[in-house]
Amino acid sequence: MSLANSIYSTLFRKNYTMLATVFAAGFAWEIGFNSTMDKIWDSNNRGRQWKDIRHKYVEGGDDEE
């Protein structure tokens, strides 16, 4: 209960801290969710995507396209 109270008083009591918390949490969630999903996707499609076979065909320096 004290934890919930302290969270409320530090983050959600004032409107601007609440807004900042919501925006920051949104950003953090988006980044975390997307990178997790991309990792799952890449492991499910290991060896099938271009980035998995690109090294066989790029010559010389690792120049980006």
Add this chain to the structure above:
Amino acid sequence: MLARSCLRPARTLNGLRNAAVNVSKRAASTSSGAEASPARLNIAAIASTTLAAGSLAWYYHLYGPVAFASAPAEEGLHATHYPWVHEQFFKTFDHQALRRGFQVYREVCASCHSLSRVPYRALVGTVLTVDEAKALAEENEYPDEPDEQGEIPMRPGKLADYIPAPYKNDEAARFANNGALPPDLSLIVKARHGGCDYIFSLLTGYPEEPPAGVTVAPGMNFNPYFPGTGIAMARVLYDGLVEYEDGTPASTSQMAKDVVEFLNWAAEPEMDERKKMGMKVLVATSALWALSVWVKRYKWAWLKSRKLAYDPPAETKVRR
């Protein structure tokens, strides 16, 4: 353990007996004296059932059967369904296969079929590196800006240019192919019933010689999967026709499979990204759904778990 399992049948029997008693009680309390006679009820039920079934049968007779205007030969043989990995929900294209398929397109199909909606830049990062795509684009010439005299000089191709068509226009294509127009292959997987299965079956389905009793028009070839069975394109894929750079044995079916996957990519270059986004949407919406179920149960808990008790008035307070 044994004792407990012995007890169970007795208990179920008890339950049965109670249920039977309850049923008879309820029937006795709810049945009223004034009812239609069973014979009339039966006749009414039989008549209405007959009417319903008869009208269903009549409706199906009128509108049910599908009318096939064509003979089976004109429809074409139904393509076999193959378990394409890239058609699974969460699988991308196999880009090694796309690269082989592009090689097959370039060395075999491109002599007659155009791929006019695919620019060289789309190949970069999918089947070719930048340098390969640039080198490939520079092999062709494209009209440049007009110079000061209004003449249009030719320039080597750039990444932004589209893959050139083998013929100048449809008339030239028809003239070169005995009157038949080789279709553009950019969207062919989307444009044909059966998609990948149909094209694979068509490419690999040429028999050695047409079956007995079939007349093939001059200049045409027999393919059971092509609607009408007479196709102007002859069989083109033979074992060992291409030499794959990655050492894959170039059998007929391997080349057909690779080129079909490549053509599917040409028709749906956004597929990988679309499926990845779909996976994210499914995960997010199922989490939100579970959350909403939990919230509903939480909010309804007091209503679902309440107990109603009937407290009858004391006997002495009932007025008679």
